[in-house]
Amino acid sequence: MNATTATTATSAASIAAAASTRTDGTSREQMRAIVQDRYGDADVLELRTVEVPTPADDEVLVRVAAAGVDRGVWHLMTGLPYAVRLAGYGIRRPKYPTLGLDLAGAVVAVGTDVTDFAVGDEVYGIGIGTFAEYATAKATKLAHRPDHVTPEQAATLAVSGATAEQALFDIGRAEAGQRVLILGASGGVGSFAVQLAHAHGLHVTGVASAAKAEYVVGLGADVVLDYRSDDFTDEDPFDLIVDIGGRNRVSTLRSALTETGTLVIVGGEDGGRVTGGVGRQVRAVMRSPFVSQRLTMFIADESAAKRARLHELVEQGRIVAPIDRTFPLERVASAIDDLAAGRLRGKAVITIGAAS
Numbered sequence: 001m002n003a004t005t006a007t008t009a010t011s012a013a014s015i016a017a018a019a020s021t022r023t024d025g026t027s028r029e030q031m032r033a034i035v036q037d038r039y040g041d042a043d044v045l046e047l048r049t050v051e052v053p054t055p056a057d058d059e060v061l062v063r064v065a066a067a068g069v070d071r072g073v074w075h076l077m078t079g080l081p082y083a084v085r086l087a088g089y090g091i092r093r094p095k096y097p098t099l100g101l102d103l104a105g106a107v108v109a110v111g112t113d114v115t116d117f118a119v120g121d122e123v124y125g126i127g128i129g130t131f132a133e134y135a136t137a138k139a140t141k142l143a144h145r146p147d148h149v150t151p152e153q154a155a156t157l158a159v160s161g162a163t164a165e166q167a168l169f170d171i172g173r174a175e176a177g178q179r180v181l182i183l184g185a186s187g188g189v190g191s192f193a194v195q196l197a198h199a200h201g202l203h204v205t206g207v208a209s210a211a212k213a214e215y216v217v218g219l220g221a222d223v224v225l226d227y228r229s230d231d232f233t234d235e236d237p238f239d240l241i242v243d244i245g246g247r248n249r250v251s252t253l254r255s256a257l258t259e260t261g262t263l264v265i266v267g268g269e270d271g272g273r274v275t276g277g278v279g280r281q282v283r284a285v286m287r288s289p290f291v292s293q294r295l296t297m298f299i300a301d302e303s304a305a306k307r308a309r310l311h312e313l314v315e316q317g318r319i320v321a322p323i324d325r326t327f328p329l330e331r332v333a334s335a336i337d338d339l340a341a342g343r344l345r346g347k348a349v350i351t352i353g354a355a356s
């Protein structure tokens with residue numbers, strides 16, 4: 001964020017937040033936000049009054065209506081695995097004290113270099129510190145919100161939805177008629193992946209806990225397996241495996257693929273405090289050139305352009321936002337606890353009404 005952007009086209013009247021007086025006598029709008037001074041469990045989160053951020057030249061300021069909760073915010077909250085800290089989020093304490101990535105809301109200010117958005121536009125995408133009444137976001141990470149998609153629904157698309165889309169199509173090169181195995185089918189990414197694969201004409205086998213089997217069938221899965229009692233290697237071979245949960249060994253995953261099948265490793269928890277178990281991904285990619293199967297991993301591209309296909313399917317009503325629960329801003333900690341404990345079917349969303 002660039003606090004020196006004097007020419008930012010701010011609609012001051014639309015920032016309906018309390019004003020505070022700085023030591024130099026000028027005033028600055030304030031907002032409520034979820035803030036953390038240190039890494040840790042959800043009890044490090046506090047609802048505080050802080051200054052409204054100023055967008056840099058290539059950013060916009062969004063009055064946040066809804067913000068999605070995903071595994072990424074848990075990683076940023078805890079600072080785990082430590083590799084997250086080395087990736088630029090702050091070694092000893094969080095570099096960005098406000099939490100939250102996904103957002104949907106209305107533009108209230110635009111940086112001088114931004115041409116695609118104007119004050120009043122309804123947008124969704126990825127921002128910085130979106131568990132707040134206002135957040136900045138790079139214009140390249142935002143898209144206009146489709147008319148009939150609510151802010152709550154839109155706030156699930158940019159992280160989980162886009163990751164599922166890229167895993168299946170950009171990396172997995174999924175084609176209609178193929179057999180796909182989706183490990184982690186009931187979670188944030190998996191709920192989108194199952195729907196997208198079904199809408200694209202693939203035969204979908206989803207793996208989740210038994211309690212969520214019915215939910216996964218409702219998303220469009222043809223077969224649902226329980227990861228505690230079923231063995232996916234007993235099934236007919238798969239053309240594509242999208243590996244989102246469970247951290248199975250690469251050799252096990254390969255044994256469930258066809259001779260020329262593709263493995264896309266998206267992620268998986270409990271891989272250790274230092275690297276998060278990313279060695280599994282690295283080993284898969286290194287082995288890939290020497291085997292007939294294609295073994296891949298990827299980090300999702302956050303640019304709005306990468307969401308085009310998902311955006312279209314949501315606009316057509318063929319994909320629905322998998323929202324389990326909504327929480328007010330002051331209950332972000334509960335939402336993250338529910339996510340970490342596996343209590344959600346799909347996603348939690350924070351709904352935020354800025355003070356007027």
Ligand SMILES: NC(=O)c1ccc[n+]([C@@H]2O[C@H](COP(=O)([O-])OP(=O)(O)OC[C@H]3O[C@@H](n4cnc5c(N)ncnc54)[C@H](OP(=O)(O)O)[C@@H]3O)[C@@H](O)[C@H]2O)c1
Pocket residue numbers: 070071072159160163183184185186187188189190207208209210212227244245246247265266267268269298299300339342344346
């Ligand atoms: N590569 C990227 O750019 C990228 C982007 C986004 C997310 N990710 C990563 O992807 C992972 C999933 O994210 P998410 O937001 O979808 O998380 P989530 O909502 O917590 O979902 C996790 C899923 O994994 C399932 N699961 C748990 N244990 C399993 C097992 N042994 N076998 C199969 N499935 C199992 C869960 O099933 P139950 O709930 O039924 O137990 C749930 O469906 C995380 O590690 C996240 O960091 C990576």
